[in-house]
Amino acid sequence: MQCFPTIDGSCFNFMDFCLPDVVPILTSTVIECQKAGLKSASFGYAAMLLRPEYREKLDPKHRRKFETLVRRPDRKTESTEEDAENRKTEQEAFTPCPLCSSPITASSLYCTECRITLPYCIITGNHVIRSDFTVCPNCQFPAIYSEFMSYIENTDSPNCPMCSVKVERESIRRILDPSKTLAAWISSTEEAEKTGEDAENKSLPQEPTI
Numbered sequence: 001m002q003c004f005p006t007i008d009g010s011c012f013n014f015m016d017f018c019l020p021d022v023v024p025i026l027t028s029t030v031i032e033c034q035k036a037g038l039k040s041a042s043f044g045y046a047a048m049l050l051r052p053e054y055r056e057k058l059d060p061k062h063r064r065k066f067e068t069l070v071r072r073p074d075r076k077t078e079s080t081e082e083d084a085e086n087r088k089t090e091q092e093a094f095t096p097c098p099l100c101s102s103p104i105t106a107s108s109l110y111c112t113e114c115r116i117t118l119p120y121c122i123i124t125g126n127h128v129i130r131s132d133f134t135v136c137p138n139c140q141f142p143a144i145y146s147e148f149m150s151y152i153e154n155t156d157s158p159n160c161p162m163c164s165v166k167v168e169r170e171s172i173r174r175i176l177d178p179s180k181t182l183a184a185w186i187s188s189t190e191e192a193e194k195t196g197e198d199a200e201n202k203s204l205p206q207e208p209t210i
Contacts, residue, residue: 012120021118022054023049023054023057023058024109026045026048026049026054027047027049027058027059027062029041029042030042030045030049030062030066030069031062034043034069037098038209042069043069043070044164045068046066046069047161047162047163047164048065048071048163049063049066049134050070050141051139051141051163052164055188056188056191058104067103067109067120068204070125070161070162071120071125072122076108093105093106094106095126095127095129096129096130097113097114097116097118097127098109098118098119098122098127098128098129098130098133098178098182099111099114099116099186100113100114101130101180102114104127106124106126107125107126107127109127116186117184117186117189117190118186119142119185119186119189120142121142121143121144121148122136122141122142122143122148122160122161122162123143123144123147123148123150123151123161124147126144128142128143128144128178128182129144130178130182132144132145132174133174133175133178133181134145134148134172134173134174134175135175135181136160136162136163136165136167137150137167137171137172138160138163139160139162139163139165140165140181141160141162141163142181142185145172145174146175148172149169149172152167152169152172153169
């Protein structure tokens with residue numbers, strides 16, 4: 001479980017408490033951390049909010065921002081010509097949509113063919129690939145199997161980027177048919193987006209009727 005340091009140096013874990021309003025608390029924390037420039041802390045709390053137990057309760061307007069934050073953490077990279085060329089190649093790469101198999105850019109989370117918002121890989125931030133699919137054994141967040149395995153094999157003490165729990169190589173399994181997992185993810189995403197739209201519509205001023 002993810003643990004965060006307090007002012008006195010002790011460890012505080014939101015998961016140890018059954019607070020009914022933990023989602024808005026964490027949401028406010030992410031926003032304030034971003035304002036204060038605490039990028040590492042905002043990333044950690046945003047990642048926690050995107051875990052299955054909190055994701056469906058998260059306001060859609062914040063969820064998309066937090067997904068972007070988690071997908072693209074602030075990392076210092078060397079600005080060499082080779083790096084620039086590699087980034088250009090990655091940006092131009094196309095991989096199949098995990099639902100309809102239409103070719104779309106690897107970083108795209110929306111398929112224009114089947115018009116579905118796609119789950120992303122916790123390692124790369126790109127949309128998942130049906131034939132190379134897995135999930136974190138702890139938080140069940142989707143990932144690209146080959147990328148997850150590469151991450152584990154090349155990291156001294158690999159922890160899941162989402163739940164921060166240590167991941168063993170033997171615990172990662174390629175899911176041959178991820179249909180149920182994909183369907184559940186997409187269903188929760190669509191339901192959350194619909195809830196957000198309904199709430200937004202209710203907040204709009206109503207036209208007077210006769």
